[in-house]
Amino acid sequence: MALIVQKYGGSSVATVPRIEHVARKAAATRSAGNDIVVVLSAMKGETDRLLALAYEVSHSQCPAPRELDMLLSTGEQVTIALLTMALERLGVAARCYTGAQVRILTDSSHSKARILDIDEEHLVEDLKLGRIVVVAGFQGVDETGAITTLGRGGSDTTAVALAAALGAGECQIFTDVDGVYTTDPRVVPTARRLDRITFEEMLEMASLGSKVLQIRAVEFAGKYQVPLRVLSSFEEGPGTLITYEVEGMEEPLISSIAFNRDEAKLTILGVPDRPGIAAQILGPVSAANINVDMIVQNISKEGLTDFTFTVHRSEYERALELTQKHAQELGAREVFGDTDIVKLSLVGVGMRSHAAVASRMFTALADEGINIQMISTSEIKISVVVDEKYLELGTRALHRAFDLDDKDGRRVKVEGAEVG
Amino acid sequence: MALIVQKYGGSSVATVPRIEHVARKAAATRSAGNDIVVVLSAMKGETDRLLALAYEVSHSQCPAPRELDMLLSTGEQVTIALLTMALERLGVAARCYTGAQVRILTDSSHSKARILDIDEEHLVEDLKLGRIVVVAGFQGVDETGAITTLGRGGSDTTAVALAAALGAGECQIFTDVDGVYTTDPRVVPTARRLDRITFEEMLEMASLGSKVLQIRAVEFAGKYQVPLRVLSSFEEGPGTLITYEVEGMEEPLISSIAFNRDEAKLTILGVPDRPGIAAQILGPVSAANINVDMIVQNISKEGLTDFTFTVHRSEYERALELTQKHAQELGAREVFGDTDIVKLSLVGVGMRSHAAVASRMFTALADEGINIQMISTSEIKISVVVDEKYLELGTRALHRAFDLDDKDGRRVKVEGAEVG
Numbered sequence: 001m002a003l004i005v006q007k008y009g010g011s012s013v014a015t016v017p018r019i020e021h022v023a024r025k026a027a028a029t030r031s032a033g034n035d036i037v038v039v040l041s042a043m044k045g046e047t048d049r050l051l052a053l054a055y056e057v058s059h060s061q062c063p064a065p066r067e068l069d070m071l072l073s074t075g076e077q078v079t080i081a082l083l084t085m086a087l088e089r090l091g092v093a094a095r096c097y098t099g100a101q102v103r104i105l106t107d108s109s110h111s112k113a114r115i116l117d118i119d120e121e122h123l124v125e126d127l128k129l130g131r132i133v134v135v136a137g138f139q140g141v142d143e144t145g146a147i148t149t150l151g152r153g154g155s156d157t158t159a160v161a162l163a164a165a166l167g168a169g170e171c172q173i174f175t176d177v178d179g180v181y182t183t184d185p186r187v188v189p190t191a192r193r194l195d196r197i198t199f200e201e202m203l204e205m206a207s208l209g210s211k212v213l214q215i216r217a218v219e220f221a222g223k224y225q226v227p228l229r230v231l232s233s234f235e236e237g238p239g240t241l242i243t244y245e246v247e248g249m250e251e252p253l254i255s256s257i258a259f260n261r262d263e264a265k266l267t268i269l270g271v272p273d274r275p276g277i278a279a280q281i282l283g284p285v286s287a288a289n290i291n292v293d294m295i296v297q298n299i300s301k302e303g304l305t306d307f308t309f310t311v312h313r314s315e316y317e318r319a320l321e322l323t324q325k326h327a328q329e330l331g332a333r334e335v336f337g338d339t340d341i342v343k344l345s346l347v348g349v350g351m352r353s354h355a356a357v358a359s360r361m362f363t364a365l366a367d368e369g370i371n372i373q374m375i376s377t378s379e380i381k382i383s384v385v386v387d388e389k390y391l392e393l394g395t396r397a398l399h400r401a402f403d404l405d406d407k408d409g410r411r412v413k414v415e416g417a418e419v420g
Numbered sequence: 421m422a423l424i425v426q427k428y429g430g431s432s433v434a435t436v437p438r439i440e441h442v443a444r445k446a447a448a449t450r451s452a453g454n455d456i457v458v459v460l461s462a463m464k465g466e467t468d469r470l471l472a473l474a475y476e477v478s479h480s481q482c483p484a485p486r487e488l489d490m491l492l493s494t495g496e497q498v499t500i501a502l503l504t505m506a507l508e509r510l511g512v513a514a515r516c517y518t519g520a521q522v523r524i525l526t527d528s529s530h531s532k533a534r535i536l537d538i539d540e541e542h543l544v545e546d547l548k549l550g551r552i553v554v555v556a557g558f559q560g561v562d563e564t565g566a567i568t569t570l571g572r573g574g575s576d577t578t579a580v581a582l583a584a585a586l587g588a589g590e591c592q593i594f595t596d597v598d599g600v601y602t603t604d605p606r607v608v609p610t611a612r613r614l615d616r617i618t619f620e621e622m623l624e625m626a627s628l629g630s631k632v633l634q635i636r637a638v639e640f641a642g643k644y645q646v647p648l649r650v651l652s653s654f655e656e657g658p659g660t661l662i663t664y665e666v667e668g669m670e671e672p673l674i675s676s677i678a679f680n681r682d683e684a685k686l687t688i689l690g691v692p693d694r695p696g697i698a699a700q701i702l703g704p705v706s707a708a709n710i711n712v713d714m715i716v717q718n719i720s721k722e723g724l725t726d727f728t729f730t731v732h733r734s735e736y737e738r739a740l741e742l743t744q745k746h747a748q749e750l751g752a753r754e755v756f757g758d759t760d761i762v763k764l765s766l767v768g769v770g771m772r773s774h775a776a777v778a779s780r781m782f783t784a785l786a787d788e789g790i791n792i793q794m795i796s797t798s799e800i801k802i803s804v805v806v807d808e809k810y811l812e813l814g815t816r817a818l819h820r821a822f823d824l825d826d827k828d829g830r831r832v833k834v835e836g837a838e839v840g
Binding site: 016019020050053054056057058059061063064067068070071073074077078080081082084085086088089096098100101145 | 436439440470473474476477478479481483484487488490491493494497498500501502504505506508509516518520521565566
């Protein structure tokens with residue numbers, strides 16, 4: 001008898017018939033002899049409806065965050081009540097709780113609160129009585145009793161945190177995709193669903209622009225070693241298991257190809273190369289709260305160096321203006337930028353011990369005539385920036401070069417992943 | 421500086437512009453130097469939308485009451501968040517609380533819970549800080565932490581209970597009518613708004629089929645002597661003050677004419693008149709949980725008596741069947757019923773000391789050729805049952821006979837009331 005935490009997203013509970021479908025799935029898992037905790041999001045569209053009301057009453061100003069959390073938390077309260085009714089109609093004992101009722105204690109950062117503690121006592125009692133426990137995702141309560149929310153996608157975090165607190169055997173995230181893929185199937189039709197991927201790889205993929213799971217949920221799962229599984233609400237199938245590395249587990253070389261076209265590039269040419277110059281260049285940008293992603297500095301020539309970094313495209317104009325103003329003080333020759341770029345990344349724990357990965361990557365891109373503008377590496381990731389027009393061509397070339405294609409009848413050596 | 425509790429119903433908060441209108445009204449009362457607690461209902465239509473979801477998921481069975489309360493309580497949570505945003509946009513400090521957050525402690529009778537206690541401490545602190553306090557009506561929490569609701573119209577009860585707990589100077593109920601009327605203005609176009617009415621009169625009127633205020637709210641207000649005022653959300657005006665009798669206050673003879681066409685009449689002819697016969701006749705009916713309203717027994721003739729009582733029209737068929745079955749055992753001659761009846765009532769604390777009221781009432785009806793089928797009296801009320809076709813004619817005749825008509829330039833002696 002295992003304890004399983006199941007989380008269903010907004011499309012899985014978008015209508016009453018879908019909520020009844022979720023009830024039947026949870027009841028079946030219960031009948032198979034498992035204890036079940038179900039975490040729900042709001043019905044699809046409900047959060048946007050409530051947000052529209054909040055913006056209307058705030059005259060398009062930012063709504064007060066404390067009241068916004070009070071408002072938005074009603075969305076999940078509706079779905080947990082309806083699912084519990086559906087379970088009871090099936091003759092399955094169930095109890096539902098809001099975040100405040102469980103007592104999912106968070107800090108007071110409204111709209112992006114962090115979970116501090118979970119009072120699992122009542123839930124354990126309900127489970128002992130054979131009840132399915134239904135919990136509102138996305139929400140908690142601070143020490144003063146004010147309702148807080150965990151930010152978009154926060155229901156994943158709720159599910160993982162409950163799984164950790166209750167020592168669950170598995171945390172299952174039901175979505176509208178049937179698992180994690182080697183890359184975006186819309187770009188590479190031969191992309192394959194992965195049976196398994198590590199937390200580290202999933203984290204690299206998530207931060208590279210994937211949308212299957214919230215990054216914080218994956219971090220949380222990795223920290224508490226909660227096995228996470230991504231499955232489809234609508235189709236049967238094993239999904240993808242996200243887990244820690246087990247000794248003896250065959251290490252795949254590369255698990256996935258990720259891409260991100262949300263970035264823009266800024267280059268400062270001919271800066272005097274002296275200690276502390278990088279900090280001086282980036283100082284005004286980070287002071288303005290602009291996130292910098294990749295940073296590349298070329299070797300110095302005649303006492304001058306070139307410096308390139310990327311920011312989110314929405315912050316490009318502001319970053320360019322700040323850097324241009326600042327460049328004169330630094331004595332730089334020229335500042336220019338480019339928004340037509342895409343970042344392609346290889347992700348895989350296997351590359352740690354395989355130095356040849358980088359050269360295979362660069363060769364595959366060169367064979368297609370794709371010029372690499374920037375390179376950045378981490379232990380389990382290599383990212384390159386190329387012209388945006390090469391997104392599809394480059395992704396397909398890399399997917400093929402690392403044998404990620406789904407070929408019937410062929411036993412592929414590597415497992416890998418990306419997200420739809 | 422007085423403390424005023426204001427309650428706004430569903431039509432008053434049906435849209436964002438109306439919520440902003442409520443914010444301006446509350447802010448104006450605050451600016452006038454009062455402390456304000458605002459109690460809100462759900463947006464008009466929202467409770468019905470949620471109920472429809474609950475019935476859909478329950479396949480038209482009765483939804484589980486515990487989960488239904490969880491579901492319905494979201495309605496007020498939405499409006500309190502939106503009103504607080506609107507107040508803050510006006511630059512007015514405000515805080516909102518659900519029933520559970522205030523801690524409006526109730527018993528565990530889901531969907532019709534009774535308030536046991538209110539923890540007013542936080543609210544008093546907020547008021548001291550100059551904040552407007554916004555509280556979700558209709559809802560509370562039981563000792564186990566489960567959300568409860570007080571039943572339809574329960575927001576009135578919340579407002580009165582808060583006013584009592586906080587020792588408020590006045591509890592103002594904003595609705596879509598501008599006060600309490602001498603009778604239904606749709607039946608008698610000359611009906612007048614009353615400036616003032618007593619709790620007792622209001623109670624008699626409420627139980628006679630009026631809909632302006634929930635009966636429990638009036639009882640509560642009477643018990644704790646909280647002055648209640650019914651006003652319009654949409655028009656300026658003093659409304660109607662519902663208050664306890666003050667010594668020296670001029671006692672009106674009759675305050676209002678009420679009518680109720682939801683009843684049906686059952687008559688048992690020729691029952692042997694012996695002690696305990698009334699209990700024997702009504703036993704099976706009350707055992708079946710059917711509410712009996714008026715009961716009349718005529719004097720005995722040759723050891724036989726006639727017995728008549730009224731029940732709600734929806735329970736007439738069941739009551740008739742039970743009584744017919746039982747009548748044979750009792751040795752009654754005949755049982756018959758009539759659903760085409762209406763009950764007309766005079767209400768007024770003044771009639772206590774005026775024995776002539778009844779005869780003036782009967783004369784007024786006789787002058788119109790209206791036959792009285794049943795009569796029943798209490799200290800401040802006289803009710804008669806007549807043929808339903810006489811509803812308008814009888815109500816207008818009584819309204820005129822007791823000088824309740826609104827006549828410009830004429831100083832009317834009596835004040836009276838009924839409800840729109």
